Amino acid sequence: MSDVLSGLESMGLGNLSNIDLFNDKKSNASAEKKKEEKPEIKEPEEKDLIYIKKVECPCCGREFPEKVIRPGKVRMISQDIDLRPRYKELDTMKYNVTACPTCGYAALSRDFTHLSSGQARFVKEKISINFTGLKYDGDIYSYDEAISRGKLALVSTVVKRGKISERAYICLTLGWLTRGKAESIAEDVPGREAMLSQLSDEENGYLLKAAEGFTEALLKESFPICGLDEYTFFYLLSALDYETGRYSESLKFVEKILINRAVSERIKDKARRIKEAISEIRSS
Ligand SMILES: [Zn+2]
Numbered sequence: 125m126s127d128v129l130s131g132l133e134s135m136g137l138g139n140l141s142n143i144d145l146f147n148d149k150k151s152n153a154s155a156e157k158k159k160e161e162k163p164e165i166k167e168p169e170e171k172d173l174i175y176i177k178k179v180e181c182p183c184c185g186r187e188f189p190e191k192v193i194r195p196g197k198v199r200m201i202s203q204d205i206d207l208r209p210r211y212k213e214l215d216t217m218k219y220n221v222t223a224c225p226t227c228g229y230a231a232l233s234r235d236f237t238h239l240s241s242g243q244a245r246f247v248k249e250k251i252s253i254n255f256t257g258l259k260y261d262g263d264i265y266s267y268d269e270a271i272s273r274g275k276l277a278l279v280s281t282v283v284k285r286g287k288i289s290e291r292a293y294i295c296l297t298l299g300w301l302t303r304g305k306a307e308s309i310a311e312d313v314p315g316r317e318a319m320l321s322q323l324s325d326e327e328n329g330y331l332l333k334a335a336e337g338f339t340e341a342l343l344k345e346s347f348p349i350c351g352l353d354e355y356t357f358f359y360l361l362s363a364l365d366y367e368t369g370r371y372s373e374s375l376k377f378v379e380k381i382l383i384n385r386a387v388s389e390r391i392k393d394k395a396r397r398i399k400e401a402i403s404e405i406r407s408s
Contacts, residue, residue: 171263182239183229206363218270228255230276243284250283267305292337299330335364
């Protein structure tokens with residue numbers, strides 16, 4: 125080593141004369157020690173973040189228990205390109221639907237109570253009459269259960285002639301749940317590649333349906349649609365078109381966003397990232 129530390133031997137510190145001045149190597153021993161000293165903070169399990177709420181079904185009038193996320197217990201850490209929210213603690217989308225286990229009426233939880241007597245009649249005639257019941261014994265919903273509940277909400281919403289945007293949004297959440305399911309498959313699961321490929325196809329199918337429904341909602345509904353203002357909605361459409369490989373359609377929405385001065389920089393930045401991703405794909 126350099127002479128900088130020469131002479132340390134005389135102080136009994138010859139073992140440090142070769143020490144690297146600017147590159148700290150972590151000592152394993154001290155790291156271990158730190159680990160031991162640190163009090164163990166237990167991350168809450170999914171079941172600890174759920175409680176049971178009594179819900180009255182607006183279709184059949186029966187009361188049933190529903191799993192609900194405890195308010196204030198989960199933190200959103202990021203969003204996917206299509207605005208899918210990611211929470212640190214759990215996938216909140218699994219708890220997005222309320223479903224009556226008796227009559228089969230289901231909806232996005234926020235829309236569950238909005239059911240006219242005419243709509244209830246449609247649900248009874250088309251769903252309840254054949255419905256064989258829902259049975260969930262676990263403390264939490266698995267992805268498969270959540271996807272089944274999402275499908276039940278989708279058919280209920282179609283049967284009750286709910287808004288097109290509501291149907292499209294349920295398709296979008298089914299796409300998100302399918303993505304979540306794919307991400308939850310551990311790397312050492314046998315046949316993982318085949319499962320991922322199938323789930324990717326299924327997700328693509330849901331996203332295409334969502335894009336189709338949202339495009340139709342654009343013609344028939346006024347903003348806000350699904351709680352989104354006009355340009356956030358355009359952004360969502362550009363993202364769905366991008367994800368499903370419909371790049372020209374995606375770029376049309378991107379341009380609408382970029383040429384408008386009133387649109388926030390946050391949305392513009394997101395739109396630019398889609399534009400860049402498409403040019404990269406096209407040039408490769
Ligand atoms: Zn019911």
